[in-house]
Structure formats: structure tokens, C-alpha cells
Amino acid sequence: MSEIYTPFAAAFTLIERLDSDLMEIVALSLGVSLTAVILSAVVGLPLGAALALFRFPGRRAVIVVLNSLMGLPPVVVGLTVYLLLSRSGPLGAMGLLFTPTAMIVAQWLLITPIIAALTLQVVEDLWAEYGEQLRSLGSGPLRAVPTLLWDGRYSLLTTLLAGFGRASAEVGAVMIVGGNIAHATRVMTTSIALETSKGDLALAMGLGVVLITLSISINATAYLFREFTRPNYA
């Protein structure tokens, strides 16, 4: 059998066995990335909407910086969080290094700019469309923030999925601040890196197949949710 087929066999074996180590890794991956997405949404959605609706000096500079931060290298984020959380760093006393919390913080830093920048785009477009209408109803930018965020919820769901994709796929940051510790901070991506370094390419790709499958299921769920809850005016 060709090398490229063995990963699928490996993935099926992993899933079929319901390998308890694998389940633990999958649960931690999902838990960490979903938490990071929710926390990023709490900050990123209002931030993006505010940037779209308020005019202030330096706004363009802030937008350029925000857009650039979408491409933050995970390793740099990981290193920054490491230096903050290290026992020799300013937040060392909290003892958070090599915990899931540290991984959530790193992913949160990584995806908040993505969610904020994409929200900015969505809300800006909505404001262009409905701004006048809202203003005529006496709604200033502040009151328009929740209205437009709610109105753009279907587009913003895609924004959150983009953030989730970035969070669950990155390896550089969680490797540094999590340490890839078995049964404590090992997630899908760091175990793929580990198996690759052991030269077990089939198992590494098998884990990759599992990760992609998970990602597809989450996106499919979100898509169905969107389809069924979207108001129907037919």
C-alpha cells in the first residue's frame, strides 16, 4: 500500500479504538480553542464594531495595525506569553506556565485581532447600508454597536469560525507555553509535531486526519445552525 493511504488507516484505527489518550487530547484541544474563541469574541466583536462606527484621530493607524496583527506569528505570541508567565517574568507568581490557561491566553492573543478585524469589515458594510436609517431613528454609534452586531450575526459566525480555525490549527504558541506535557497540555497539533519528530509519519498524518475531520464537523454544525435559524421570508 502506498505511503499516502496509511494515514487514513491510522486515523480509522485511532477512532475505532476510541483511544483514551486520543479522547483526552481531542477534549483538551476543543476546550482550549473554544474557550479562546469565546473570550476573543467578548473582546473582538465590540472592539471591531466600535472601530467601524466611531471616528477618532488615529483610527486609520489603529485599523492598519489591527489588520497586520491578523498575521501575528504564533511563535512570537508564544514567546511573549512565555516571557510574561515565566517564573522570572512579571506574572510568574501566578504559576500559569505549562497549563491549559496559558494556552488559552496565547490563542486568545492570536485570534482576537482576527475577530476584531473581520468584525470591523462586517459592521462597516452594515453601517454603510443602514447607518442613515439608524441615525434617523435617533441611534448614535454607541447604540448601533449591539444592533449591528446582532444584525450581522450570520456573517460574524463565519468570523468566529475563522478564529477557531486559526486557534485549533496553530502549534507554535501552545508548544512554547503549554510544553506538550502528556496528560496535561498535549493537544492535537503538538501531538502531531511530536509523532513527526518520532518519525512516525503515518500516525502523525492519522492525527492530522482526525483534526481535519473535527474541524469539518464543527464547521458543518455551524453551517446547519445558521441555515435553520436564519429567518425565512420566502
Add this chain to the structure above:
Amino acid sequence: MVGAGTDPAGGDRAVPAAAGHGFVWPREWWPRERWARERWARAALILCLHLLAAAPLEAGERFLTLASTTSTENSGLFAHILPLFEADTGIAVRVVARGTGQALRLARNGDADVVLVHDRESELAFQREGWGVERREVMYNDFVLLGPSADAAGIRGKPIAQALRLIFNAGARFVSRADESGTHKAEIRLWRAAGLQTPVGSEWYLETGSGMGATLNIASAMNAYALADRATWLAFQNKGQLDILVQGDPVLINPYGIMLVNPQRHPHVKAEEGRALIAWLTSARGRKAIAQFKVAGQQLFHPYEP
């Protein structure tokens, strides 16, 4: 997305909530009855908050953090011996596997309680500078020089110094860790012992800056020569055309030492747990566990007898 004008009939998207009637945003945005109805949303939120808070809470479990090298982790040694240690003492060991240089850096920053590495020179320096205490030699294995079985430089079975000179003169492709790891430092010493400059900058000398596994993957793909520790090599599964060409020279011995991070420098260090690990690894029981670890029927680490 927002398709103004794409659907003149009004689109399939709701007109902003505020447009039809008076603006009462909190109710429109997330009505209370809906919040009550959507229990799953609350459940998910609570789960996430729980996870966020879980890390500090689980500190109740007794554990220590061990900074160690990729060879001990990747070969499966820790997976074999650490459960035995935990069964004996109730202390879980969390292993962060990095190169020796990085592991010592973590320990110096106070991010590990115990450090188990394989570069005697930097271990002694670490101890001299007061960062590590109570150093013990635990075990050894050996380095092997790997290369393509075709062996263009003709080094098979030669002494290590001569083999390196042959590679150097032939300009045969050599892959180096170049990451301040124990293996990298051993490699630099071996070039020096062969009377050669480390060939940094030569076209045939590739510095990967990566771990042992990543470096072996590159060597395997390029059919290049490389220095590796025997444990990682035996457990490695992507050997390709590579083969052990030089081994058994006494200068290839690779000793592992363990140290407690100085609790006087870093008061949070788990000294009691750390001392328990050091004592256990060097005890008769620990030595037996190390000696019993085998890959493909071969013993990978040899404990030092006291």
C-alpha cells in the same frame, strides 16, 4: 455577507431590529426569555469558565515539572519509568522535552523543578553558577554516526575522528542539530577532537536548528550523515536508507545528569518532590526500571551503578 442590491425584494436577511419599531436594544439583542430557553448556551459558557479556572485548581494534585531532553521523551523511556515512580510515591511528573540548552534555560528561569539533560560541561557550569544543586549522574547511552548505506565518504567502521575527517574532505552532506542541545555540543567536541573546525558555513554542512527527530527526518530525506543518540535512533520510525556507520568509540559515550533547581534561587521549586525523583532514579528500583526499558529488544539506557 452583506449583499446590498443583490436582492431587491428585501433579501433573506432581517432588516435591522431597530428599523421596524422603537429601539429597545437589550431585549432585541438578547431577550431574557430566549436566554432562559437556550440552556445549551449557558452550559457551554459555564464549561468554558470552568476550564479556564481548572488549571490553578488542579494544583491540588501532587506533581513536579521536569525539564528534559527529546531523546528521553521520544524514545519512550519516560512513558516506561515515570508511571512506576508515580505508583511508588504518588507524585506525577510533567515532562517538558526540549534540547539540553533550552531545558537548562527553562530551569534557570525557574520554570522547572528538576532538570535531566546530557551535556556534562553545561551541567557543571549550571551548578557552578548556583542555578542547580544536588547533581547526580543517572545513566548513559551512546552517540552513533549515521549515514546513507551507500556511504559515499567511505566511513563505515572507521574510528569517529577519522570518519569525520573523511566526511570533511569529501564534502559529503552532513546534517547538524545546531540548536545548543547536548547532541549538538557533543558534535562540536567531536569535530574539535578530530582536529577540524566545525564546518559552519560549508555548503555541505546543513544546520537544522531543530530537535533530533526533525533533524533525522531531514537526514533521511536527503541521505545525509548525522550524529544522533542511539535511543532516539532506535525508536525512530522513518529511517529510510540511513544506517549506523560508526559506533562504539569511547568518546561517543553520552552521560545523563539530573539536578534540582536551586530552591534558594527559586523558592517556589518543589524541592521535596524533586529530591524524591532524584533519589528514586538513582535507587536500585529506579536503576532496574531504566535498565529494563527496551526498544526492539535492545536496552537503550544504562544506569550508573553507585
